[in-house]
Amino acid sequence: MTARVALVLVSHSAELARGVAQLAEQMAPDVLIRGVGGGPDGGLGTSLDAVQKALADVLTILADAAPDAAPDGGPAGADALGAAVDGGVVVLGDLGSSVLTVEAALELDDSLAERVVLARAPFVEGAVAAAVTAHGGADLTAVLESASASVRMFAAVEAAQSLEEDGAPSGGESQTSRTVTVRNSLGLHARPAALVSRKVAELGAAVTIDGVDASSVLQLMALGATQGRELRVEATGERAAEAVSTVVEMIEAGFGEV
Amino acid sequence: MKQEGLKDMALDADWAERWVRRTADAVADAKDELTELDRQIGDGDHGENLHRGFRAVVVRLDDEASGRGSADERTVGDVLKLVATTLMSTVGGASGPLYGTAYLRAAKVSGRPQIDPPAVVAVLEAALEGVSSRGKATVGEKTMVDAWHAAVEAAEAAAGDGGSEVDVLRAAAEAADKAATATIPMVATKGRASYLGERSAGHEDPGARSTALVLGAAMAAALSGPTPTDPRSAA
Numbered sequence: 001m002t003a004r005v006a007l008v009l010v011s012h013s014a015e016l017a018r019g020v021a022q023l024a025e026q027m028a029p030d031v032l033i034r035g036v037g038g039g040p041d042g043g044l045g046t047s048l049d050a051v052q053k054a055l056a057d058v059l060t061i062l063a064d065a066a067p068d069a070a071p072d073g074g075p076a077g078a079d080a081l082g083a084a085v086d087g088g089v090v091v092l093g094d095l096g097s098s099v100l101t102v103e104a105a106l107e108l109d110d111s112l113a114e115r116v117v118l119a120r121a122p123f124v125e126g127a128v129a130a131a132v133t134a135h136g137g138a139d140l141t142a143v144l145e146s147a148s149a150s151v152r153m154f155a156a157v158e159a160a161q162s163l164e165e166d167g168a169p170s171g172g173e174s175q176t177s178r179t180v181t182v183r184n185s186l187g188l189h190a191r192p193a194a195l196v197s198r199k200v201a202e203l204g205a206a207v208t209i210d211g212v213d214a215s216s217v218l219q220l221m222a223l224g225a226t227q228g229r230e231l232r233v234e235a236t237g238e239r240a241a242e243a244v245s246t247v248v249e250m251i252e253a254g255f256g257e258v
Numbered sequence: 259m260k261q262e263g264l265k266d267m268a269l270d271a272d273w274a275e276r277w278v279r280r281t282a283d284a285v286a287d288a289k290d291e292l293t294e295l296d297r298q299i300g301d302g303d304h305g306e307n308l309h310r311g312f313r314a315v316v317v318r319l320d321d322e323a324s325g326r327g328s329a330d331e332r333t334v335g336d337v338l339k340l341v342a343t344t345l346m347s348t349v350g351g352a353s354g355p356l357y358g359t360a361y362l363r364a365a366k367v368s369g370r371p372q373i374d375p376p377a378v379v380a381v382l383e384a385a386l387e388g389v390s391s392r393g394k395a396t397v398g399e400k401t402m403v404d405a406w407h408a409a410v411e412a413a414e415a416a417a418g419d420g421g422s423e424v425d426v427l428r429a430a431a432e433a434a435d436k437a438a439t440a441t442i443p444m445v446a447t448k449g450r451a452s453y454l455g456e457r458s459a460g461h462e463d464p465g466a467r468s469t470a471l472v473l474g475a476a477m478a479a480a481l482s483g484p485t486p487t488d489p490r491s492a493a
């Protein structure tokens with residue numbers, strides 16, 4: 001567990017919360033993810049107590065994991081807090097009362113405010129995007145932004161596809177623009193999309209695949225690129241050539257599925 | 259109607275407790291009606307959820323009463339804070355955090371042993387502010403905000419006219435009741451009912467109705483002394 005930002009996913013349904021947590025964990029194994037769901041009576045609903053407990057648990061684990069917690073034997077509390085300033089917890093809720101309950105929990109305990117933020121994002125897409133971003137070691141602001149940006153995913157993919165159809169000539173091969181064929185049968189499904197987007201974020205170059213942002217796991221998944229599809233990988237920036245060849249190699253290698 | 263023994267009507271912590279206990283009774287009586295309203299335009303859990311919440315509040319009040327000495331120095335806010343945290347923990351649906359926030363904000367402006375008419379207005383205003391900011395709703399969207407808003411306006415007017423505590427609470431309760439009825443022809447634009455669009459017209463909003471019950475109980479608690487169901491009246 002190395003990521004400094006954790007996720008708490010709050011749903012009306014315990015099963016939904018658990019399921020989305022599982023999905024996001026698979027794509028971002030280094031991130032602490034907790035799913036909380038169901039009402040006080042165990043049925044559909046949201047329990048304030050359960051939300052508070054999950055937040056407290058996750059903050060405790062983060063504080064314990066912070067590498068420089070109390071390094072000089074000083075007051076542990078202050079240091080742990082200092083270490084957690086750019087880390088913290090991003091919370092996602094599914095519908096009405098989940099979101100309201102999280103907001104109420106934040107209002108009841110002022111001390112949570114600087115380390116816990118509620119994302120305004122679609123539950124599944126936001127959780128996956130936030131998890132993959134957090135996996136790369138991003139700070140609280142970046143993970144929150146990634147969750148919020150997930151709401152624009154569909155529009156971004158549609159825009160990229162209509163640009164493609166408008167017949168922008170896809171140019172020849174160059175060091176910063178290459179075509180690659182998807183080899184594994186399932187194509188860029190969740191796990192490979194997460195691998196590619198994490199690698200792109202790590203490389204720090206602006207990479208697009210068929211016009212969509214390759215650092216966005218959601219946009220990659222939305223391409224629906226299955227076996228045999230030709231993808232155009234393009235990049236700009238200092239390490240553009242390296243980024244293109246790395247991504248092309250990953251796709252050609254079939255993600256260990258061929 | 260002027261009554262002798264104004265002292266009995268002081269809006270103190272005991273009044274707040276009577277208010278809450280009466281609310282629990284009113285919600286229990288109206289549970290099926292609220293659920294039916296919610297079944298028509300929402301997810302059908304409002305009556306049951308609120309009933310569970312207020313039942314838990316009563317249990318906590320009983321527990322607290324048994325551990326408290328006779329010379330307690332409770333404030334009105336202490337009682338309302340207990341209601342807030344209990345509802346948030348036990349209701350489960352959206353009305354938990356909504357009512358919870360209303361009582362929480364109300365508690366913040368009533369941290370004293372007794373409240374006068376202007377303070378009653380402040381309590382209602384704080385509750386309205388809590389509900390509308392938590393629910394991101396405003397007047398005219400067919401929600402409980404409509405009832406709270408009407409109650410605040412009527413209470414302000416009554417307090418401005420120099421009304422007593424009971425006058426102010428009566429004005430608030432009657433206005434909330436009317437406002438709840440007035441939600442029937444409205445089309446919902448917030449909350450679960452908004453998914454129904456035009457089809458939400460013709461049904462009363464369950465949150466506005468329960469708000470009217472809450473405020474009706476506040477008035478009734480001010481008119482009456484300890485009720486027979488209040489364990490301390492038997493002492």
